[in-house]
Amino acid sequence: MKSVTLVEETRAGLVENVHTGMITGVNEQLETVYHAGDMAHYTYYRSASKPIQALPVFLTDIIAKYGLTNEEAALFTASHRGESYHIAVLESMLAKLPVREHELYCPASYPLNNEPKEEMLRENKEKRRLYHNCAGKHIGFITVCREMGFPVEGYWEVDHPLQQQILNILSELSEVPKADIHIGMDGCGVPVFAIPLKNMALTYLKLACPDVIKDADLRKAVTQMTSIMNEHPRIIASENFICTTLLEDPNIVAKGGAQGVYCFGLKKERIGFALKVLTGSEDVWPVVVASILEQINYENNETIARLRALKPSIVKNDAGIMVGEIKEKFMLI
Template sequence: MDTLLIQEFRGGLLECVHRGHISIVNEEGRVVKYAGDPHYVAFTRSSAKPIQAIPGIRAGIIESFGLKPAEVAIMAASHRAEEEHVETLKSLIAKIGVEEDGLVCAPSLPLDRVSRETLLRNGGERRRLYHNCAGKHLGVLAYCKMKGYPLTGYDDPAHPVQQEIVDTLSYLSQLPTDKIGRGIDGCGFPVFALPLSALATAYMKLACPDKIADPATATAAATITTAMNSYPQLVAGRGRVDSILLEDSNIVAKGGFKGVYAFALREERLGISFKVSDGSEEEWGMIVLEILQQLDYKNKETIQKLRNVFTSKITNDAGVEVGHATAAFSLEEWA
């Protein structure tokens, strides 16, 4: 059963509750703390992006196309089409030498409100490059081009690159491929379902690549996560929990749609994942903050940044405080 994670009050009355599951694993991939069901099966959605970037980086697309760390970071991003996101994507697509129309992800408007309003005021239109998954797609297309694969059909689950992605996820999560559920993501790519404990294990290894036995995979994971920490704003955007966490060099983090989130702590050698049952992501910041506080996380600057952005106050459209939210879970020790 899921457990209560967040309560929201308005006018002194309970208005909303958000339930879900939390799983925390150690460096051996064993659950050590939890709330709800630590093995709850959830779709990874965009939390898989750093892992989906590994095959291409491992194979040598950085060297083949002369890529910079910022262009690696955008491959793991759910970008908001802010100016620096778009400029990085333009640089990446030029280096790879592919056409924007070749991207499977749908033409979109920027997710960032300021960028979207600016675009529309200037008569701009939807573009595939504005889709939040464009960087992930370009990374896979770069790998296809380097290997001489056709640039069409790269989203097909049977495509060799997609098969390599599944194998990589299986390897990092310690879960056999036949135990990984499959579906189609919003951007058209295959998407994977696995226990939260397995996703947390994969993230622990992203943060601690010394736990990855294969040297090439370990090097690729370190390259990707270093790029994410070096360019945190490219991975998400202004005020986004991913970017705030990635400003801390001890943390690797990436959220996914429909309430799934994963992050890991390097020095503590912990992998953490959670799922908000109703699919909401508004509660991510408060949940992450509460997890870190209950773990007595050492970096108080990161804690304070989260408190500043993800306050307990609920305000109306005019900014007037009308209620408050509170974390309602306690992490339990796994016996």
């Protein structure tokens, strides 16, 4: 495994933190057009797989059948952060769909964002499965099971028909044979998949440019899903978070996962990118992605500026005094 230094954090000129990793950018011919580090490194998608895991919903007529709004449908792909608007939409979904909260396999949790979490703690509210960031995904899983006649019990097991369908979809989008896809268990208890970083980038190229997908039904499902993600970016994460910031750009399809993995596809440029920060840091995603976009001369400078605002290069202390810097150190080749 060959990695490169992606980001250095310094304080008073002394290196305090170093974030290493790898980046790959591919085109629709699976040709590597940009890279830094090992493009063959097997990487778990973590929550970057949520758009792929949501596709079984979009391959059915569930959204129309149950009268879901696009805002509600966006939650099937989301890592929601527990803001009031997330909870309101989740509650609305549960009122429409043949799902009950206790059926969700994801554990009871507090919201990811500090403000709603602290508010719930002050009000002595208990954890709920609905507050887990994967709740929308699990609601989608159960709904598909009922729609397709699959058993709900064990929907989280790798040999369940739903998880096998997802595995087939991933194999088609990534062009990795099922036998070569490494399978583990994600934080919410469902299967999580690892493939070479290069193929991970290919999946996001296909999400951004679904016209290259051979299967017509899958192509239509991806088109609908990614349009909804761009239409409701704050549902996918929340304000001041990189996924929402990138999805506000209609040219980008993006989703991150735990332990430093991030994926995005560029529609006009027809390139998919995948990156892995080996420290597992999510904090440096905006720095790395902004630098990638700058290095490829991305046209939308507003998107780059919004990313830079999420993680400024100047480090300030609690009194607002500059004490250090955050610098990207990689060059794409």
